[in-house]
Amino acid sequence: MPARRSTGDPSSLLTLVRCRRVWGPAPTGADTLLLAGGKVAFVGRDLRPPEGWPVTVVEEVDADAVPGFIDGHVHLTGGGGEGGFATRCPEMTLEQITAAGVTTVVGLLGTDDVTRHPDSLLAKVRALGAQGISAYMYVGAYAVPPVTLTGSVKRDLVLIDEVVGVGEIAISDHRSSQPTMEELKRLVALARVGGMLSGKRGIVHFHVGDGKEGLRPLLRIAEETEIPISQMVPTHVNRNGRLLDQAVTYALRGGTVDVTAFEFPSGESVSAPEAILYMVGKGVPWSRITLSSDSNGSLPEFDPSGRLVGMRVASIDALFADWKRLASSPGVSLEDALGVVGANVARVLGLEGKGGIAPGMDADFLLLNPDRTIRQVWARGRPLRGDLPPAATASQSAARVR
Template sequence: MMPPEDRDAPLLTLLRVGRLFAPEPLEATDLLIADGRIAALGRDLVIPEGWPVRLIEAPELTAVPAFIDQHVHVTGGGGEGGCGTRCPEITAQEIAAMGIGTVVGVLGTDGISRSPADLLAKVRGLRAEGIAAYMYTGSYRVPPPTLTGDVQRDLAWIPEVIGLGELAISDHRSSQPRQDEIARLVSEVRVGAMLAGKRGICHFHVGDGKRGLEPLRRLLAETEIPAEQVIPTHVNRHRALLEEAADYALAFNASVDVTAFDDADEEDLSGFGAVSFLLKRGVPVERITMSSDCNGSLPEFDTQGNYIGMRVARNTTLMADWQRLVREEVLPLDQALGLISGHVARVLGLHERKGRLATGFDADVTLLDSDLQPQQTFVSGKRVYARDGSP
């Protein structure tokens, strides 16, 4: 049964803002929302008298596509130092406060005390709170834990499952999968996704091991798997890996995902520094995305691989690194938006619904102030966050 407050809510919402980026700058300053989607864009849109419309006027703010974070430990990561080191779950408020409307949940090292079923429950909980949430089946390990006992069935029968991840390579915490095991898993994901009408990416956690991206280079060079099926993340873990990521992206016309580490050892390995470096190396901006890894662990190990401590990652660093790219004119706003919206939507196979402000797209909108700080976040037309506390 529909809650009373939803039954009484206006059926239409009209946003009137100062500027609108779709991500390209538009002449329009009005955005009409109906049934969770963008119904019209224009200037001085007129709604017939008596129609049930909610007017939100924010002439000092800029409307952009709500951000998409493709790597979030929504149930919490961690556990490398025992049960007392499990990270907390993230809340819908923490997500929306950063202007993020869509997240993809992942399991990491711990696929034992946390499971795909836990992850699915959290994803559905976030959806109930207004966030557009999806998930990867699997975890670091091979064979991957699944919901149905089979990767292809997870993709085919569970709407929220959009791929496999985060499968760990080049890391002492991984299952050390053989090359044929990687190829088999990616192939299974590809076929399962085809049957489900999804992109079905394989989201690869890349550690700081000496093999780096070699397993993925071999996968694309030795099989028929297209590069769009494979997304390596954490490619700015160290300088040699970042160099390799640039070569990988250029050689295979592939996408790479930069993590907004809040414990980056060097300036060049921050999210800001890594994106700047990849652009200087000639990697097209369309092939670069950024994610937060938030609520995952930031563990520290000694030279023997022994756990010595950890911190919890936050999504505030993603926003800070992204803002800096615009403020320091590494990228203009319209191009920078792709790093955390349009390019991510394409990578995930959500580009026909998300990542743009256009008629027929989901009404996922973030309103930014002049300092690029999110002030309001809308998902499917519903305001899920307002910095001033407005309902």
């Protein structure tokens, strides 16, 4: 059984959306979407509803429809706290998420697993599902063994629909619990088996700091055990150039790496568009790269002695901004650029029905203006953001359709 989306009450009415072009993320040659029951029912050209059908028609003939973004690394209940209670980051809102074109999120905990809890994260995930987007979560935080909902990583994966993996487990970072190789191997093995039992991917999502080990612990797990490298996804790989080169090696060996959409306080980071283009230039397939925001996580700056000297809060706005820069780069196809925030993430996490626009998939999509700014955000067949026309039946809107 694949990972299932959060519960909600998707629309039961038919909606016809006419646009300029539909990207699925590959170009489809279509200009029309028919939505039913929160799903895409039809993708084609010049669809005309029969007279009298109860169809809401939305005319946006100068906009492009693209798959809704999936942000696979979001601190939904807020992160931070490395500088004391006053440095705890705030909880996220639906408005923040949809403003960035995100229709699916994966929440997680970070450094703080004392005042932040998996149960409150699960409550936030379910609240967002009730508000209309799709939301999932990783169980755990920086430390090993990870905090869980049921007392067991395997039980969480098997029994809690919204749990799609474990993370973010910290390695190569002075804030990690400094886990041994044996502890890491056992954790990844438990997540893999839990995923097998539940029909999920059971990914372990690793926060990678700027420590000298970098990705070597994950490479060792792949070399020393029977666990495939695809079971582990490291993030923040654009933290510095040395780590980025390790990410190239990791991806060329079959792993997927996650790039973060902001610049780290250290000044050594590589911007997300530059990092992605660098990896692609080294031969890494686009399909092995994802992009996430780390939104509402803290961006602490430490001096050489480990003392906190500054802090910022990551914003989900950076995801769309960096994606737009990537999509506008010479030689980058819109299909490839959409993949790093959509189809690639859905495949890695096993999110069935996400990351594309095709019959049977969830009706999560954006309508983009010609300058690739967001006009409307649709999730599970319902408009959540944008200037939307009043509902109209097919007969009432026949003149606009023609």
